[in-house]
Amino acid sequence: MLTEQEMAKIRKTLGRDGTVAEYAVFDALWSEHCSYKSSKRWFHLFNTKNERIALGIGEGAGLIDVGDGLLVGLGLESHNHPSAVDPFNGAATGVGGIVRDILSQGCKPIAILDCLRFGMPTSHRQKFLLDQVVLGISSYGNCIGVPNLGGDIEFSKEFETNPLVNAMCVGIVEKGKVIRSIAKNPGDLLFLFGSKTGLDGIGGVTFASEILEEEPNSEKRGSVQIGDPLTEKLLIDAVLELRDKQLISGLQDLGGGGLACAAAEMAEKGKTGVELDLNKVPLKVKGMKGWEILISESQERMLAVVPPEHIDEVQSVIEKYALANAIVGKVTDTGMFRAWHNDELIADIPVDFTVNGFPEPERTIGKLQTRKTFEKHVILDVRDVLLNLSSNPDLALKTGVFQQYDQHVQGNTIVSPGTGATSLMLPNGKSLVLAAGTNSYLVGLNPRVGTELATLEIVRKVWARKGEPLAMVDSLNFGNPEKTESYTEFVESIRGLGNLSHKLDIPVVGGNVSLYNETDSTKILPSPFVGIVGLNSGEPYRPIVEVGDVFYLIGSRHGHLYGSQLLRYYGIGEETPPQIDYAEEKRIGNFLISLDSIKSSYHIGRGGLLLTLSKILVTESVGITCEDNIDFTNLHFSFGEHAPRYLVGVSENNQRTFEKHLEMNNIQHLKLGVIGGSQIKAKGLAIQMGEIKERLSKPIMEALMI
């Protein structure tokens, strides 16, 4: 809903009252979702440029140069509110939306990742949400033929009424074939194609920027879009053909704010105007009103800017794929956004004002309280801790979820989701390393440092798989920005992310903001999802674990218990965050990338060394016999997190060379043991892998059984 301040500004600028259609357009474009009115002012804190960045923040996809004339496109977006109301369709269309975002730049989609948050998966409602969201992602992503390569899933009671569904898409495009979301030549035609326009998703952006009611309201279903993956697949094929034939001069997905937003934003970038004839728009239902056609968020639609001499050929390509299409308007030099319906001019507003004219709302920043005091439990036994932490759904194996996604379609997948970052082959012989997620619990403890530590963990995942981190996209999921506490969390988090992006020189090339994830009684744990793409310029790397391999801990000997799972469940550990040594992180990361004699490598993440080791061994169906000096009773050693620590496996006859290499590079290391057997065997600890496997598998398996 437009605020009084916004209404006043519209009246003053236009010198008259707006029409219904105009207010609908302003309402959509000035929503937080489209305008970033609460957030844009902080984006200067991000590192957004380096020599590799071909296209930064501002369009559907950020583009990164990976050499050989190839660009990688990235996008990440939230679809939280629709997923709360209709988890299946909400999640499915979330995937569809981000795929079309990167398609807008001419990228062929090659991977999807998703970051999901739910309440604890023990109640019927939360199990249902998990099941339906996974089903929605699976049915849509599998059908359009884009592999799902991971992301993260966490559970916490703060997400009970506000589940989070964020989807990331990665694509590739040749340098000369990039399409921009811009309308710069007056006289070019506006060509709408894909699905027909219907009443689904009317007012979707406004809805996303409202505080979700306590109980999901089925009447809001009108605001949820229904996905059609078959049309999306045809849309992908059609756009790639248009791209290869170089027939269009601009392209944008119809997402939040629909036709109005796509047309206005492209005109704004091209400093032109647009005229739309809404009677030309192919409709699903008869009798739609002009303003409804303007802001409908029906899925699987794109708006192309086409030079008149190419229009016939464009049309014949689209017809071949049996997609609905029409010339709905043209680019003008008036600087005005004009829309006609039934021979009536229903919107006549300046483009620049429509896109950028919103009055910046006042937001207040305060000082965050340290909210957590921890109740300390007595720890009895390392073995008990390991088994208890394994039973937590956050740490548990997500196999049951990932198996529902097609991980191999397109045939480029090198590493599937499971333990750490995934990777995939590029047509130029190099490979991409992908990871996405955050640590909501940690960010909740300290939004600024928590965001840095959580993002650093994603970077470590990429390093561990020999990826040189190139760029990132973010999706910032927070509470109501009109409340000081939530807004402060948001700003603090941006400060943290901004610092990391500079310190590690990983530019932010795109992003999304999802605020208002708050009801009267609860707000979500702040969740600044980050997706990072790394480049492996060497041989494709695929970790292999075999009996007889020697496992090393490299990097810091100990981790920190601040923000660790141990602190979360047992209340044991420091209550202030550790200092981050970015230089040391980078040094170890680069060392990992340079290694070529190793068989496997993993970052040490959630639950520390012992949990990470257990998950690897369970996944590979092997055990380990540890060296005599390994003492798992040291909690910082076994369960410490948030430090530059990795597990590396080498073959037995490579041990000496590897150790020498480590010493030469002055990398701290510790030989853990030799792979084999069916248990973790160490001084004072012996536990069967079967027992851990059962614990690690159970939470998600049970959650998926409805």
Place this chain on the structure above:
Amino acid sequence: MVGASESIYEGKVKSVEDLGDGTAIMHFRNDITAGDGVKHEMLEGKGAINCKTTAMIFEKLEAAGIPTHFIKQLDSNKLLVKSLKILPVEVVVRNIAAGSFCRRYGVQQGTTFDKPLVEFFLKDDALHDPLIMKSTILNLGLASKLEISWMESFALRVNEVLRDFFRKAGMLLVDFKIEIGKDFEGNLFVADEISGDSMRVWDVETLEILDKDRFRKDLGNVIESYTEIYDRLNNVVFNPSSQPMALQIEIMPKADVPNPAGDVVKRAIVNMGLTATEAVSVGKSILITLTNEMAEKNWLKKVNEICKNFLANPLIEDFSIEVQ
């Protein structure tokens, strides 16, 4: 002409001669009967008036997209029609309570129903054409589920068209009877006649009876009334439009085919407290809306084939079709 005589069927008031080429001649005689033939007279001109009334009404039904057996009028007493196998049940549609309905249920004659009623009667003079239930029709194998739904749906369509037509001509259509015939491909048509003999018609103002009740109740002027019905209808301009129609197709897994979806739903249903659930079968339902253009007459056969060859996989699924 032995062959010809064998192909002639003599009814109480009409004779039908099958021409052997898929058509037949329906001859309207001057007989008029009531009470299962107990009361019988000959009325001059009766065959002719019923013949042309039927022809006119069937033309209107065809225009409304309702398939009938009518082809053309041959002479004053004869119609050329499709040769059909007549189903052994009659369908009666009632808008206003009258006749046997009032006797059966003790309802006041003249009571208007909120929605038209459809009744089925078994065609059997010896049993005095008793009322028959749909489940009985199905059980006795007199018609299939699809045919029953077709009869019901099309009887109501006929009613909609005729009620408007009669109302325009200043008459109330109280009730009427139709018969349904089937061609060798299984397509269904409204058959027999629709005339003063097969319906109740009252003047909208005076409620004067214009139909065969005049004969049953010895009110006289039978032919004059039948002619009045015809003349009044003939004097109004009435162009019925073709209504779309829907086919509801239900596809269910066969009993011995694994139905994983059913097993999962069963578990959930049991968890939700209906512990007595023994089995759940999950199928699908498809709604086809037809424009009912007249070009598409043999859609019944086509729909059956489409179900068999495409919508259902006969290896694993059964299907049923209903007209809505």
Place this chain on the structure above:
Amino acid sequence: MKIGVVRFPGTNNEHETIRALASFDGVTPVLIDVWNHELVNQVDGLYLPGGFSYGDFLRAGAIAATTETMQLIKEKAKEGTPILSICNGFQVTTESSLLEGVLLPNNTTRFVCKFIHLRIETNDSYLSGLEGQVLKLPIAHFEGNLWHPSSNELEKYAVARYSDEKGDVLPQSNPNGSLGNIAGISNETGVIVGMMPHPERAVFPYQGSTDGRLIINSFLEAVKC
């Protein structure tokens, strides 16, 4: 040798299939779309890859089976042109009655994507040369539960079964509930083979297995004959 890769609207495994085929000497993959399906008559063999043809609305493969393209392919099949149909392609061939049986939804009622092992059976198809071998291939499907009212009809034509890595056919190695763990079957003459696992996704070392080459190679040998 020209191999037609048939893409119905919604087919989505055409890229890896073309790349896999092109990695064999002397093979030219030809992408065949429904709008240029006359190309069916210009190729030596046909590969029907996976995906979700026509969205798999109604039943997997059912709508593609009604197309004119499929009519042309049936004609070619009659002439003895070798066909390899994978995943959704397999579903299309059963729906078109080129192969026996029907692919029901997985008994888990979930999509399943993972690596499985496959034992090649004694059979009269072009895969007979691989008899007894255990291959590692990925699967990715929702409707892969092969079924027939008479199990003999499938047993007769079985070319591969889901097994463990040693080749033992066990209930726990059955990922979808298929009758007799059968993963793939051939037609009477052995020139049409359909299976759920994806040989075209196990062709290059980085994919984690190259066993798919063996299957594709056997298919190409049949085309050469």
